[in-house]
Amino acid sequence: MRHMRAIGAASAVLVGALALSGCSSSSPEADESEGPVTITFAASILGEPTRGPLLQEMIDDFNASQDGITVEPASVPFSSFGTTIATQLGGGGGPDLIAFDHPNFFAAVDAGHVEPIDDIVDEDALLPGNDNLRIDGVRYGTALDIGNYALIYNPDLVTTVPTTFDELLAEAKAQTTDGVFGYAMRHTQAEEAGVWYDLSGFVYGFGGNWSDEDGTPTINSDENVEGVEAYKEMYDAGVIPQGTDAATYRKMFAEGKIAMMVDNGGIPTVIQGTNPDAKIAAAAAPLPSGETGQVMAVLGVNANGEHIAQTKEFFAWLLAPEQQARIQGFLGGSTAATKVERTAEELEQRPYVEVFDEAGENARSFVPDGLGVQTPQIRTIVVTAVLEALQNGGDIREALDRAQADVEGLL
Amino acid sequence: MTSVTTAPPAQRSAAAPPPGARRHRPARIHGSRFLPYLLIGPAAVYLILFQGLPLLQEVFLSTTKTSLLNPGRNTFVGADNFVKIFTDPRFMSTLWITAVYVVVCVAGIVLVGLGVALLMDRDFPGRAAARSIVIIPWAAPAVAVALIQVWMLNGQYGVINRILEPFGLVPPGGVWLDNQQLALPVILAITIWQLFPFTAVVILAALQSVPEELHEAALLDGAGRWTRFRAVTWPVISPTVGLMALLVTIWSIRRFELIWLMTQGGPVGATNTIVIDLYRRGFVNNQLGESAAVGIVGLVISLTITIVYFVVSNRQQKEGRS
Numbered sequence: 001m002r003h004m005r006a007i008g009a010a011s012a013v014l015v016g017a018l019a020l021s022g023c024s025s026s027s028p029e030a031d032e033s034e035g036p037v038t039i040t041f042a043a044s045i046l047g048e049p050t051r052g053p054l055l056q057e058m059i060d061d062f063n064a065s066q067d068g069i070t071v072e073p074a075s076v077p078f079s080s081f082g083t084t085i086a087t088q089l090g091g092g093g094g095p096d097l098i099a100f101d102h103p104n105f106f107a108a109v110d111a112g113h114v115e116p117i118d119d120i121v122d123e124d125a126l127l128p129g130n131d132n133l134r135i136d137g138v139r140y141g142t143a144l145d146i147g148n149y150a151l152i153y154n155p156d157l158v159t160t161v162p163t164t165f166d167e168l169l170a171e172a173k174a175q176t177t178d179g180v181f182g183y184a185m186r187h188t189q190a191e192e193a194g195v196w197y198d199l200s201g202f203v204y205g206f207g208g209n210w211s212d213e214d215g216t217p218t219i220n221s222d223e224n225v226e227g228v229e230a231y232k233e234m235y236d237a238g239v240i241p242q243g244t245d246a247a248t249y250r251k252m253f254a255e256g257k258i259a260m261m262v263d264n265g266g267i268p269t270v271i272q273g274t275n276p277d278a279k280i281a282a283a284a285a286p287l288p289s290g291e292t293g294q295v296m297a298v299l300g301v302n303a304n305g306e307h308i309a310q311t312k313e314f315f316a317w318l319l320a321p322e323q324q325a326r327i328q329g330f331l332g333g334s335t336a337a338t339k340v341e342r343t344a345e346e347l348e349q350r351p352y353v354e355v356f357d358e359a360g361e362n363a364r365s366f367v368p369d370g371l372g373v374q375t376p377q378i379r380t381i382v383v384t385a386v387l388e389a390l391q392n393g394g395d396i397r398e399a400l401d402r403a404q405a406d407v408e409g410l411l
Numbered sequence: 412m413t414s415v416t417t418a419p420p421a422q423r424s425a426a427a428p429p430p431g432a433r434r435h436r437p438a439r440i441h442g443s444r445f446l447p448y449l450l451i452g453p454a455a456v457y458l459i460l461f462q463g464l465p466l467l468q469e470v471f472l473s474t475t476k477t478s479l480l481n482p483g484r485n486t487f488v489g490a491d492n493f494v495k496i497f498t499d500p501r502f503m504s505t506l507w508i509t510a511v512y513v514v515v516c517v518a519g520i521v522l523v524g525l526g527v528a529l530l531m532d533r534d535f536p537g538r539a540a541a542r543s544i545v546i547i548p549w550a551a552p553a554v555a556v557a558l559i560q561v562w563m564l565n566g567q568y569g570v571i572n573r574i575l576e577p578f579g580l581v582p583p584g585g586v587w588l589d590n591q592q593l594a595l596p597v598i599l600a601i602t603i604w605q606l607f608p609f610t611a612v613v614i615l616a617a618l619q620s621v622p623e624e625l626h627e628a629a630l631l632d633g634a635g636r637w638t639r640f641r642a643v644t645w646p647v648i649s650p651t652v653g654l655m656a657l658l659v660t661i662w663s664i665r666r667f668e669l670i671w672l673m674t675q676g677g678p679v680g681a682t683n684t685i686v687i688d689l690y691r692r693g694f695v696n697n698q699l700g701e702s703a704a705v706g707i708v709g710l711v712i713s714l715t716i717t718i719v720y721f722v723v724s725n726r727q728q729k730e731g732r733s
Contacts, residue, residue, distance in 0.1 A: 243586030
């Protein structure tokens with residue numbers, strides 16, 4: 001009986017230890033006064049083969065330039081970046097400095113996970129694309145990368161650059177022959193976010209918008225219907241490689257098998273990473289309104305972080321003119337947060353960059369005004385409705401009417 | 412299912428102690444009524460902490476409006492999440508697609524596994540190597556399988572279209588995963604290919620326990636192959652096959668990585684199973700409450716299937732004994 005009591009007591013201790021070990025909190029952070037502080041910087045761009053190493057070099061230079069802060073990069077794939085970061089933030093953790101995907105930034109701000117940065121930002125130096133990162137009069141983020149959309153084309157294939165949608169469609173049809181497709185765009189549910197960008201580009205190009213200024217959804221406006229019908233017309237014309245994802249058709253463009261696409265200024269760099277000799281030129285997106293889309297990676301400071309001051313110091317370093325010029329240098333056709341003059345060498349090597357810079361004057365974010373937090377759900381509703389109409393030959397107006405009702409029900 | 416049996420009570424020693432002698436009871440582990448509880452205690456604590464408590468939390472979450480970005484901030488909404496999902500026609504479609512996926516998976520995996528097991532049970536040259544090779548699909552990581560299959564099915568560069576093109580079996584545009592009619596069959600084929608080896612191995616083990624003399628006796632009686640299978644083999648392996656069907660059912664309801672990586676539930680919801688829907692609601696739309704409600708629905712379905720299985724199984728066992 002005594003032995004049984006001993007076994008029972010030992011088991012209870014063991015079980016208790018196991019239980020408590022599962023509940024133990026993370027080890028306390030080192031006292032800041034005891035040495036360099038380590039902060040983490042998460043950005044999907046760090047995983048890109050072309051641009052990642054260049055951003056890593058900047059991080060290494062910052063670390064070497066001072067002793068108080070060590071920045072550790074955290075590369076998370078773009079496809080899972082939003083989910084990973086959201087889960088970490090929700091758990092009270094997460095990297096110290098985060099390059100958010102644009103829609104996820106607003107949700108994080110709304111949840112109180114992003115630190116205001118008015119104290120480190122010179123508003124006059126920022127490009128207009130940063131305007132919507134100021135929420136209720138408080139600045140929460142600046143762009144790491146602003147990608148304006150324009151027409152990217154192969155000058156060896158396309159000799160007459162289209163300036164209207166009808167010309168674009170005609171040229172795409174003319175180029176579709178012998179294994180070459182005239183146009184490429186995202187159109188599969190598996191790339192829902194990309195479809196949203198490409199679809200929105202058509203909508204903006206026909207003067208539409210997903211919401212008005214006070215955040216009222218305008219999913220089924222006449223202009224939106226016109227824009228989506230143009231997208232459908234391109235889809236039905238037999239000029240795009242059906243079922244292919246963006247990685248595949250960008251590879252095809254590098255191989256001279258795609259004549260044209262409307263995409264952001266960072267894509268030429270990606271294409272030339274595949275084939276340095278790829279022929280690339282750019283022109284304004286040939287849609288009636290002249291408006292185009294703008295994709296953005298947004299830098300924000302994690303309000304849950306334990307080293308906010310040091311994180312802001314690194315952030316401020318990134319915003320300095322010298323660093324902005326370096327960032328601009330490897331973004332290619334995309335722009336940094338502040339105005340950086342293109343060098344003569346860059347303009348000679350990549351003459352198309354000016355087209356993307358000019359597109360920024362009429363570029364609009366893919367986040368509907370006033371609906372930043374709900375953007376992922378609105379995106380799913382609209383993209384699903386449009387793809388259903390595309391695949392089943394449905395009516396676009398009816399599809400957008402249903403989407404409007406669903407979005408109104410959501411709100 | 413293993414059953415825990417307690418050790419029989421300790422037998423009294425034949426030699427009783429002399430009258431007046433102090434009784435000395437040596438400590439014994441065997442026969443203690445606390446022993447079973449001590450042995451299963453750690454496992455029970457683990458289950459309670461890492462399965463039970465999260466389940467209770469999920470039930471609670473399903474009655475709240477909770478954001479992924481702020482899981483600690485909950486607004487109680489009662490049954491609103493359940494009303495929302497059950498009044499959504501797309502969720503009804505999700506349930507239907509899940510049912511189709513599960514039924515075809517179970518049928519395919521069990522039947523193919525049974526067929527392969529029967530083949531592997533025969534004696535032929537290279538049988539050992541064949542038994543090793545057949546395991547490969549199951550041993551491959553599901554994520555790797557999904558990504559490789561996406562590439563193999565690529566409309567422009569995929570090897571599958573290259574192979575099928577001479578036979579005229581390529582779908583329009585060479586598109587498989589973005590084709591509403593083909594996406595689910597393709598996912599099913601890949602799932603069955605990946606999971607049948609496990610059922611084959613387990614059923615093969617069960618086949619080894621079929622008494623050889625029964626086969627010989629049946630053969631001597633002039634029984635054909637099908638009769639021998641039905642009368643001799645099947646009664647021995649049927650409990651194993653039934654258990655595999657249950658496990659594959661549960662696994663199919665829970666299957667996520669293959670479908671998410673290949674189609675994300677598309678095109679247009681054609682492969683949107685209950686787990687994909689759960690993930691999208693919780694981790695794309697940041698709606699943990701709705702996601703938890705979908706999870707509860709999935710749990711009820713799984714539990715119902717499991718309970719039915721054990722009720723039927725117990726009834727069959729009782730009928731077998733009587």
